[in-house]
Amino acid sequence: MTRPEAPLTSRTRMSQVVLIACALAAFIAVTALASLLLSIAVEGTGSLSWKFLTSFASRKAASAGILAPLAGSVWVCAICAFVAIPMGIGTALYLEEYAKKSRLQGIIQLNISNLAGVPSIVYGLLALAVFVRCFGFRSGETPLSFSVDWSAMRILSPGDPDSLWFIQIPFGSGVLAGGLTLALVVLPIMITASQEALRAVPKSLRQAAEALGSTRWQVAWRVTLPAALPTMMTGAILSISRALGEAAPLLVIGGFLMVMQTPTNLMSDFTVLPMQIYNWSGRPQEEFHRIAAAAIIVQLAVLLTFNALAIFVRQSFQKPLQS
Amino acid sequence: MTSLPASTPFISPRARPVRVRLRAVFEWLMESALFLVTGLSVITTLAIIVILVHETWKFFTMRGADGQLLVPVKDFLTDSMWSPLLSNPPRFGVASLVSGTLLVTAIAAAFALPLGLLTAVYLSEYAPRRVRSLLKSLLEILAGIPTVVYGFFALTFITPNLLQPISGSFGTHSAMSAGIAVGIMILPIVSSLAEDALRAVPQSLRDGSLALGSTKAETILRVVIPAALSGIVASFLLAITRAIGETMIVALAAGGGVAQLTVDPAAQVQTMTAYMVQVFLGDAPAGGVEYQSSYAVAFTLFAFTFVMTWIGALILRRYREVYE
Amino acid sequence: MTQPAESAPPERRDSSAVLPVAASAMPPVGAAAPTPPAAVAMRRFSAWYGRHQVLQAIDLDIPERQVCAFIGPSGCGKSTLLRWVNRMNDSIVGARADGTLTLHGSDLLGRTVDVVALRRRVGMVFQKPNPFPKSIKENVVFGAKLHYRLARADLDEIVEKALRAAALWDEVKDRLGSPALGLSGGQQQRLCIARALAVDPEVLLMDEPCSALDPRSTASIEALIRQLRTNYTIVIVTHNMQQASRISDTTAFFFEGRLVENSATDLLFTSPTQKQTEDYVSGRFG
């Protein structure tokens, strides 16, 4: 049998072509990032000032600022963190420590990956029905409202809208509804991150605790959770930074684009940085693009700080779990 | 100190044992609490489906003054025009919105899938360790950028600096501009997940191929990529799902308020998500036909992403090669 | 005809008392037939991983169409040496080598050596079976398709020949299209051998090919190796001394990066010239 041999030079050349194509692709990705950051820096740095950070929005670009969206972002993300982090960790604990390898776990796991694929704007529709309208409770009437007067240990009804402890049902599109909406959006991410953290805890550690006669909760609470916590916190920070960048579901539930005050309680109107950026970017005038770019710089600075924090937590609190 | 005699107990006889019954109750309470929290994620899915189905049903059963159905399902599916405001009677052919979404997604995918895969191959097979970790952190930054920023980038950079110099047919808004921005957004999803899949291929397979006299590229193309194929395809599907559901970029960059059935990348298009933003930001009265139509659109959108996610899960489950 | 390298470099002598050269220079007592020419030859071959030197001035000839066994305690550098013969170490960052290493007289270490062409001539079988996640047939023809343009009938012929040569044909002939990962460990390893044979190599390197297998599969692979030696030069690393004595013609004993003794297998096991060899083969250390 004669075998015509494939020419080697063409094979080596082919090999180089593949290498060059791959390196080129990586280079293009980096170029995209660089041009994005550069174009924003060029456009926005001129408008950054202390006044920009401490003024409310305005019809004139020159005097507009981002105080309201900054405050709104802080409130909304705090609520989101307060709800999503414990729920994410709780769900992960149940799936990894209680329902491990069960049929139920399979179903819930599939469900969670499904939720992660749901577009965030669809969560806005859910939140609109559940939080903003509370399923149509008292629709068309004045909402049920109350506030807590801690000094007199009394509950006032109807409530005092200036109090910090003012609640309305339905919630309307205030910071509470906004925070809960974002919690829905990031919950699947938080769950998955916490699960991965729990899975990274070596089995031997669990077995050691079980062999000493720990109950399941004791194993989870005293052994697994502390071991997984630094990684979980990293996941939590990344989830919250995702929430910080979301605009679409908040547009659906409320759509306040011009807010001239900072929130005072859970029912206050709010806007957030990405919504403000959207508003300014969509206008045709060049000067609004410049302040949009400035707002983006602020937003990216906050996100980078969060990322740095996540890396810091990961590196400084992570003890080696295995020798 | 002398050593303890063998009979001495380590625990003093005065120590009281924990109350076992109480502990069992506590165990039960904690498990139930965790179970309930876990159940919330299932309830969330169900609630989304119930709300979308309910409101969509309302939309399709709305009747005009003459008692006729305003929007029969058949019109919704087969009409080629989507014009809830400008035409009389209003037209609700979802195909125009779906085509807008698919056009933007196709442009994004054409850009991001090959580029993301090649980047992943570079990261996993070629890059020296330093370069690799640097590139990975850069891509992580890209992945963390809010999507509204990409929308801004499309409007103020991609359109004027990339598209308009090439062809005069590009206006301020275009499917192409939004598509490229969405592509940049999903690029890190593809590259990082595909890289994970490539790195999960055991080194022994690469060695086996090299030992038979393959070049590095042949090893990658004939062994490594086929072995990682299920993970790579899953990363593609996830990226496409994200592109379909992306809102802020298309709301800013894809077009004004006009939906049209077109495949021209220079044209303005309206996507399903952009239409929803338009409704909720505008002053369509709640309960009106225009307002209600956004739920039918959301239902369509949800159906698309739901199916994509399922296919991805199926592929991962059925075709995943399990290596030790 | 006689083994080359009678004159060892002087530095070697004073660096250690071990005398591998003397051992290899001694004509094999029992071997009446003249020693076949060397397929692979090493002179003062040393190898490093980064700063860590793992092989020190090895002088060794591997005779053509025979089975040569590498034995020695783990970590002594057997795999490293083997992987240099087909340059598998190229993909390890920081791996480098010095001295000479030749295949039928042509240099293997130079920068200009085409490793792809080299590996076609020098096949390798690994410790753990590593079939590709493809069908049995695709595994066998994988290498052949890289190097040759082949018609379908040629491919079928190659598959049958290679699988027969690897003593696997009868077990799999009815399911050539089914996934290779569905085979048992022993079958997978024989498939890997078939895959290596299908490119017509001259030399076959085997790094502990049986260590992941059960005794029955081991026996079948040993039988296979004995058959293959009529056509191929085989170098096998093994931890199992019985195995070495059963299948190999010559045996090289390594210790801490040095070649301690290299001679005909029956000689090395029955009357080793070095104390270290004697201790190792009699199981007194290692």
Ligand SMILES: Nc1ncnc2c1ncn2[C@@H]1O[C@H](COP(=O)(O)OP(=O)(O)O)[C@@H](O)[C@H]1O
């Ligand atoms: N990839 C590598 N990088 C660094 N050192 C290595 C590598 N592979 C092996 N070594 C070291 O080289 C020495 C020889 O290893 P090896 O050739 O695998 O020994 P053997 O096969 O005889 O057990 C050992 O000390 C080992 O730790």
Ligand SMILES: [Mg+2]
């Ligand atoms: Mg070894």
